[in-house]
Amino acid sequence: MHTFFKHEKVLPLEPVDAQVPELNGAELAAMYYGERRGGDFYDFLRVSPNRVVFGLLDVAGRSEQNRIIVAAAQTTFRESALELLNGDNVNEADAMTELGMRLNHTILQVEDGVRSCPAFAGCYNEDLGILCYINAGHIPALVRDGAGIAELTATGLPLGLFSHATCDALMSAISPDGALLLVSRGVVEGKHRGEEFGLERAKAALQRPAATAKDLCRAVIEDIRKFMGTPPTHNDVTALTLARTGTV
Numbered sequence: 116m117h118t119f120f121k122h123e124k125v126l127p128l129e130p131v132d133a134q135v136p137e138l139n140g141a142e143l144a145a146m147y148y149g150e151r152r153g154g155d156f157y158d159f160l161r162v163s164p165n166r167v168v169f170g171l172l173d174v175a176g177r178s179e180q181n182r183i184i185v186a187a188a189q190t191t192f193r194e195s196a197l198e199l200l201n202g203d204n205v206n207e208a209d210a211m212t213e214l215g216m217r218l219n220h221t222i223l224q225v226e227d228g229v230r231s232c233p234a235f236a237g238c239y240n241e242d243l244g245i246l247c248y249i250n251a252g253h254i255p256a257l258v259r260d261g262a263g264i265a266e267l268t269a270t271g272l273p274l275g276l277f278s279h280a281t282c283d284a285l286m287s288a289i290s291p292d293g294a295l296l297l298v299s300r301g302v303v304e305g306k307h308r309g310e311e312f313g314l315e316r317a318k319a320a321l322q323r324p325a326a327t328a329k330d331l332c333r334a335v336i337e338d339i340r341k342f343m344g345t346p347p348t349h350n351d352v353t354a355l356t357l358a359r360t361g362t363v
Contacts, residue, residue, distance in 0.1 A: 136161040139241040141289070141359050142328035143169060148336045148352040155299045155351030156185045160193055162200040162238075166207075168192075168214075170236035171297050171355050173253065174222070174275075184225050184232075191221040192236070200238055207238050207247040211284035215249045215274070222275035232274040235267075235297055239357060244289050246357070249282040255314070256297045259321050260290040266314075267295075294328070294358035296321045298335060301352040305343050312342050328358040 135143050136159055145157045159169045170192055174181040195217045199210035214236060222232050235256055237248040250256065252273035255266035271282030289295060298317050305312040320338050325331040335354040 135159050136167055138167055138239070138360075139165070140244075141239065141241060141357060143167065143355075143357050144328035144332045145171075145353065145355040146329070146332040146336055148340060148354075155301065155353040156189065157353065157355050158189055158192055160196055162196050163202070163205075165242045166200055166205075166238055166240055168196045168200060168236065168238045169355065169357070170234060171253070171299065171353065172218075172232055172234040172274075173299055173351070175231040181230070184222055184230060187221050187225045188218055188232070191217050196238075207240070208284040208286070211236065211238055211247050211249050212281060215251060215271070215282040215284075219251075219274040219280060220278070223278055226275065230275040233300070234274050237295075237357075239289070244291070244359070246287045246289055246295065247284055248287065249284050251282045254298060254300055254303055256295055257314075257318055257321050258287055258289065258293060258295050260288075260293040264318050264321060289357065289359060291359050294321065294331065294356060296331065296335065297355040299351055299353040302335065302339055302354065305339050305352060307342050307344060312339055316342065325358075328356040331356045331358060 143159055155173055157171045161167050172188060174184050195214050199213055222230055233253040234251040235253040237246045239246050248267060250267055250269045251271050252269050255268045258265045258267060267287055270285055272280050296317060302312060303314055316338060317335060320335045325334055332354045339352055
């Protein structure tokens with residue numbers, strides 16, 4: 116299962132806008148704060164009647180330097196996810212590991228060299244309430260349930276560094292009263308008077324009640340806006356949420 120997707124068409128110059136799919140018993144949402152300056156990029160895609168994939172990538176460099184890489188990564192993400200995860204008897208862990216390898220290959224191929232890209236990608240199974248994910252050197256995703264908040268830490272190195280690097284795929288249950296929050300490095304590293312916003316403040320936002328997944332995104336963005344006091348210029352500031360319906 117190690118055949119890489121190859122670009123045979125002209126590479127797109129810009130990524131396309133992500134359309135959030137409707138989920139059965141859950142919601143997805145994502146939001147940027149301020150003008151996009153770096154390489155943050157999120158996408159969503161329904162790949163089967165009971166599976167939706169999503170990803171948040173942080174391609175190193177400014178947006179004018181990396182947008183072709185971002186667009187190529189999106190093409191690989193969408194085409195490979197559909198190919199690997201649309202069957203009835205899919206091994207989701209193997210498919211997500213392969214998806215990570217293909218994304219890594221695309222970034223190295225288009226860059227024709229090294230371009231660090233921390234990334235988190237997940238496949239949510241609506242029938243089971245289970246998330247199968249890879250975390251390639253990204254900020255940990257946060258999962259809230261009745262017992263507290265767990266961190267989904269890195270399962271491999273950032274993409275775009277080594278041609279044969281792989282990320283292990285792990286599973287996490289999203290409980291009926293649970294939600295997942297994924298933030299970019301720009302959120303954690305947002306500063307006010309030398310102090311960083313940090314992951315603990317993101318956890319605090321996840322603990323507060325919110326009516327919808329989009330409201331949870333807004334709460335995180337509002338918290339970082341109030342903390343920094345000025346629009347961010349250091350990096351992209353992005354939040355992505357997955358929440359079971361009615362339990363945000």
